[in-house]
Amino acid sequence: MSEKYHTPPSSFCPWCAGQLSQENPYRQECASCRSVLYHSSSPTVGAVPIDDSGKVLLAKRGIEPYYGAWNTIGGFLDYGEDPLEGLKREVQEETGAACVVKDFLTMNTGTYGPDGPALLNIYFVVQLLSDDISPRDDVSELRWFALDGLPENIAFQSDRLALDILKKMEEVKR
Ligand SMILES: [Zn+2]
The missing domain is CATH 3.90.79.10 (Nucleoside Triphosphate Pyrophosphohydrolase)
Incomplete structure (x- = not known):
């Protein structure tokens, strides 16, 4: 089975599984813990x-x-x-x-x-x-x-x- 590669945006916060904002797919803020997920190359x-x-x-x-x-x-x-x-x-x-x-x-x-x-x-x-x-x-x-x-x-x-x-x-x- 080949590996799957994901691209932004993500759905859920990697730290608390809260909902991530979707406006900017590369800078996503968590509605629960307020962490920001940055996507980089x-x-x-x-x-x-x-x-x-x-x-x-x-x-x-x-x-x-x-x-x-x-x-x-x-x-x-x-x-x-x-x-x-x-x-x-x-x-x-x-x-x-x-x-x-x-x-x-x-x-x-x-x-x-x-x-x-x-x-x-x-x-x-x-x-x-x-x-x-x-x-x-x-x-x-x-x-x-x-x-x-x-x-x-x-x-x-x-x-x-x-x-x-x-x-x-x-x-x-x-
Ligand atoms: Zn969170």
């Missing part, structure tokens, strides 16, 4: 490992949404987690390799699946510290791609935008 980190020949490593998704499509390595930050620590954690979890962060790439927004909850995506270029990688966690395959030969089925528009920016950055370097 969920932060994600995306890592783009690049090798000496300029190829980038992408991961094939082994989970929904977009099962079987390619995306950048990464995922949701844990609550209160340092972004760069979260980035290294995700790279380790999905490839088995440690990495160093080389460059900030870009930030953008998106949704987790069509009509899914809002995301704030932060991308970094990284260098893997080992060639010994294997897909794990929610990844079914890892593959190196030339930036001018990226696969058609990239899951998220936000990943495509980030990879376009990287391609332009790399073209300037040559």
Whole structure:
């Protein structure tokens, strides 16, 4: 069974189960305990490992949404987690390799699946510290791609935008 992803507004207060105001779906006040429920984008980190020949490593998704499509390595930050620590954690979890962060790439927004909850995506270029990688966690395959030969089925528009920016950055370097 696939997980269900909820979007604002919520019906009931998460603290006392009272009725939440519905006028502003992103700032909802509880009629009983007066708490305010704020809805924000969920932060994600995306890592783009690049090798000496300029190829980038992408991961094939082994989970929904977009099962079987390619995306950048990464995922949701844990609550209160340092972004760069979260980035290294995700790279380790999905490839088995440690990495160093080389460059900030870009930030953008998106949704987790069509009509899914809002995301704030932060991308970094990284260098893997080992060639010994294997897909794990929610990844079914890892593959190196030339930036001018990226696969058609990239899951998220936000990943495509980030990879376009990287391609332009790399073209300037040559
Ligand atoms: Zn309440």
